[in-house]
Amino acid sequence: MIQKVRYHLRNMKPLDVVIIICLLIASFIPHIVYGIQLSNIDEDARIIATVKISGEEVYSVELSEETPHEEFRLEPSEGQYNIIEVDGTRIRNKEDNSPDQLGVRRGWISHPGETAVVLPHQLIIEIHAENLDGQEIYEEDDIIIPM
Structure with a gap:
């Protein structure tokens, strides 16, 4: 198991980390949009x-x-x-x-x-x-x- 992790970490490029972080941040966009829509609803x-x-x-x-x-x-x-x-x-x-x-x-x-x-x-x-x-x-x- 540890060898597999080391293998994958060794084969990662710096741009791979940037892409993963961008995708992680983008995954929260629907939650943010939904929250904004809920806050715009009048009482x-x-x-x-x-x-x-x-x-x-x-x-x-x-x-x-x-x-x-x-x-x-x-x-x-x-x-x-x-x-x-x-x-x-x-x-x-x-x-x-x-x-x-x-x-x-x-x-x-x-x-x-x-x-x-x-x-x-x-x-x-x-x-x-x-x-x-x-x-x-x-x-x-x-x-x-x-x-």
């Missing part, structure tokens, strides 16, 4: 959760302290089901019959920009913020994701 803004199946919105709710606890069942197609739970300022995919259970394991989401996805059922739960006049604070087209 007056409404937090809206939407549930989409195959790209079509089937449910929407404002997430606030006054939002009542609610559970409902969606059936994206025959033999598939999702139980969605809304609890005040948060929402989750409580139960489904997808094979990997990734949507269930995602748990509660409550902040703008967060999503929960169940690919086999083509179900997406998204959270976004809107001004009081109903306009989204940031559009999906405005978000730049570095590749």
Whole structure:
């Protein structure tokens, strides 16, 4: 093991270290952009959760302290089901019959920009913020994701 490490360190060039450091710093850019977007949200803004199946919105709710606890069942197609739970300022995919259970394991989401996805059922739960006049604070087209 030690010989392998020595071998790799011996074969590294000075520019390799610079590239590794640059990539490490660049990996934090999405977190910084997300933090900036969250800080730009007014306290007056409404937090809206939407549930989409195959790209079509089937449910929407404002997430606030006054939002009542609610559970409902969606059936994206025959033999598939999702139980969605809304609890005040948060929402989750409580139960489904997808094979990997990734949507269930995602748990509660409550902040703008967060999503929960169940690919086999083509179900997406998204959270976004809107001004009081109903306009989204940031559009999906405005978000730049570095590749």
